[in-house]
Amino acid sequence: MARITTPLCELLGIRVPVIQAPMAGGPSCPDLVAAVCEAGALGSFGFAVAQPRDMKDQVAAVRAKTLRPFCINLLASPQPAPIDLVHQSAALAALGPWHAEMGLPPPEAAKAPYAPELEGQLAAVAETKPAVFTVHLGEIEEEWVRRFKRLGIRVGASATCVAEAGHAQALGFDFVVAQGGEAGGHRGSYLRDPYEALTGTLALTRVVVRAVNIPVVAAGGIMDGAGIAAVLSLGAQGAQMGTAFIPCTESGAPELHKRAILEAKEDATRVTEKFSGKPARGIANRFIREAAAKHLPQIAYPAQYALTAKLRQASAKAGTADFYPLWSGQAAPLARALSAGELVATLEQETVAALRAGAALIQE
Secondary structure: OOOOOOHHHHHHOOOOOEEEOOOOOOOOOHHHHHHHHHOOOEEEEEOOOOOHHHHHHHHHHHHOOOOOOEEEEEEOOOOOOOOOHHHHHHHHHHHHHHHHHOOOOOOOOOOOOOOOOHHHHHHHHHHHOOOEEEEEOOOOOHHHHHHHHHOOOEEEEEEOOHHHHHHHHHHOOOEEEEEOOOOOEEOOOOOOOHHHOOOOHHHHHHHHHHHOOOOEEEEOOOOOHHHHHHHHHOOOOEEEEOHHHOOOOOOOOOHHHHHHHHOOOOOOEEEEOOOOOOOEEEEOOHHHHHHHHOOOOOOOOOHHHHHOHHHHHHHHHHOOOOOOOOEOOOOHHHOOOOOHHHHHHHHHHHHHHHHHHHHHOOOO
16 A cells, blocks of 8 residues: 655654644543554644653553654743732633633632743653654753753754744754644744734745755644645645544543534634633634633733633533633644544545645646
8 A cells, every 4th residue: 555754754753744733731642642653643742731740651651552652742931920919810800700600719810830840841751752852832942952862852843933943943953843823722933923923834834844954844724635745745744733633532632622623614713812821723612702802811821821720621521612722723624533543544545645636637
């Protein structure tokens, strides 16, 4: 059977040039990561809010299921200085009515540190030695890049513009993930205003390929083999896909999230800062709409994410999508309810077919 391979596949030790995007907060659970890896693609953990001990436990769970390479991803956005109660009061008051509606006590002020300390997380990566490490929403110090490479870990960084891609190359990263404006979840911008760095995936992929000398992975709005074939034709060596894997059998996303993606329309998503304090794309639900209409006050990332945690958790527990972040890319209508293995196999077959169809259009 025909197969697709690129130099990136050899670099990362995978058979199919597909990376399951790291999705923190549930979707990227050990079952999904292991299943994707076993199917020949690269499964990824999104450890944005995981403490080092939890990271190690989840890595051990994957290694009990597969010996294939996998990826760990961390968010590198700096934490803000402690935010006092006075500066949290408006955001707390705005969340109060929704808390009451969900039967929750009044929201409490977020307490620093608002997320796990990055240094401790990076040390856990060095200790567990995944085959691949990627960073999002910022950069890590060059010494960490060198240390990971000495340990045999391949390192990648996301970029939403040419400047970020060039910066990753200068720091010694092995590859760059070009995140187009269509992508679901948090925008990876850190050198530019994220609302000015919403270039579409096709355009961004091509300009980044022209700008750097390291392999480029395209991300954003890629849901099937035709999309993979398109970005390969633009010079990318692989595709990173998140939304496509959320409805998978093994995904840790709640059923309300899976259902929302499978039922979504092409214009269903919006970019919002209100869940976390950083712009992220998700399916517009009641929280996103009302927060925008009310110009909901917010505090800095990741303190805002801590502030909305109980409301998000209560929404998921109640089985309602009203206050849960339904992170999704713009091509959600192409999603399929398959196992991870079935999805990877289908993607590979579709990519071959799309590339062959394109070649058939050539007349000598």
